[in-house]
Amino acid sequence: MPIREHDQYSFRNTIRAGCIRECWLFFQEIEKSPSxxxxxxxxxxxxILGNYAYSTRMALWKIFRTRYLNIADPWVQTELIAASQxxxxxxxxxxxxxLYFALRDKLAFKFVTDIVWAKWRAHDLxxxxxxxxxxxDRLSQDNESLPKVTAESKGKLIRNTVSTLQDFGLISGxxxxxxxxxxxxxxxxxxxxxxxxxxGLTGQEIVDAKDWRLFLLDxxxxxxxxxxxxxxxxxxxxGSGRIVILELIGNEAGIDTHD
Numbered sequence: 001m002p003i004r005e006h007d008q009y010s011f012r013n014t015i016r017a018g019c020i021r022e023c024w025l026f027f028q029e030i031e032k033s034p035s036x037x038x039x040x041x042x043x044x045x046x047x048i049l050g051n052y053a054y055s056t057r058m059a060l061w062k063i064f065r066t067r068y069l070n071i072a073d074p075w076v077q078t079e080l081i082a083a084s085q086x087x088x089x090x091x092x093x094x095x096x097x098x099l100y101f102a103l104r105d106k107l108a109f110k111f112v113t114d115i116v117w118a119k120w121r122a123h124d125l126x127x128x129x130x131x132x133x134x135x136x137d138r139l140s141q142d143n144e145s146l147p148k149v150t151a152e153s154k155g156k157l158i159r160n161t162v163s164t165l166q167d168f169g170l171i172s173g174x175x176x177x178x179x180x181x182x183x184x185x186x187x188x189x190x191x192x193x194x195x196x197x198x199x200g201l202t203g204q205e206i207v208d209a210k211d212w213r214l215f216l217l218d219x220x221x222x223x224x225x226x227x228x229x230x231x232x233x234x235x236x237x238x239g240s241g242r243i244v245i246l247e248l249i250g251n252e253a254g255i256d257t258h259d
Contacts, residue, residue: 003071003195005106017160018167019063022049023097024088026064031081036069067101076100076191083187091183095215098168099188102214103195108161111135112170113213116179120216125178127171132158170216184215189225190234194248203244 026039029048033039042048043057052060068080079096086092102109115135119127136158149157165171169182196206212222223239226246230237238245 003073003076003100004103004199005109017163018097018101019060020094020097020167021088022060023064023068024084024093025049026060027081027084030077031084036077067104068097071100079187079191083185090185092185092187094168095182095184095188096191098170098182099191099214101164101168103211107136107139107157108164109214110139111161112165113210116165116170117213117216120179120181126176127162127179128177129158129162132161170214179216181216182214184217184225186225186228186232186234190229193226193229193235193246197246197248203246204242206246207239207244 025048026043029042030036030039033042039048040061043061044054046054046057049057049060069077071077080100083090083093083096088094102112111132115131116127119125119131133154136154162171162177166177169180171177172180192209192211193206196209196211201209207219207222207226212218217225226235226237226239229235233249236245236247236249
């Protein structure tokens with residue numbers, strides 16, 4: 001399967017918010033297991049997350065599979081395992097989970113890169129379920145292919161989308177939620193660059209890519225991040241005005257798993 005969900009909206013991906021600690025335990029288990037299938041059986045048998053009900057463990061398996069395992073490039077899974085070594089609260093692990101969650105969920109991607117980004121740029125930081133609800137209503141009017149859901153399912157989708165983005169650090173607060181800039185580790189920025197190069201983007205197109213909005217980065221922020229990746233010798237990057245040279249160099253992964 002391709003990494004990015006291009007074709008259609010799906011409501012299957014936002015079931016139980018970020019599930020960051022559960023994902024961390026699962027990727028730690030994959031590292032010890034000979035295969036993801038063995039890790040799945042251990043999950044089903046309660047070897048991991050044994051304090052969860054069986055139905056919950058299987059719902060989590062669906063999340064792990066949909067968000068992170070149904071990607072053809074084995075490098076991505078290897079990198080998620082490597083990032084898990086930094087710990088469940090690390091920017092390396094959380095930002096990588098967030099990137100692939102957003103790339104695999106078209107609704108969440110568009111909500112962040114359109115609605116949240118516009119509010120951030122306007123310095124209007126208040127955000128809540130009502131913003132997501134209006135966004136979903138507009139999508140429903142403009143897009144006939146959007147799955148039809150009941151009012152109850154729509155409410156759950158909206159609440160879970162906001163909660164998921166809060167888990168990943170884009171939203172903070174409880175009673176009064178506000179937009180926050182989520183941290184992005186250099187390894188996560190490299191993943192995004194690698195993806196964009198693989199999709200055929202070059203030079204300034206990569207700097208201007210809408211995907212950076214997931215982390216609320218403008219063009220100057222992106223240029224600074226790319227310069228940092230170049231210092232680490234993960235990419236070649238030279239920029240002068242609108243002229244940009246950007247290439248992957250050496251080993252594509254090129255990332256140590258520890259500081």
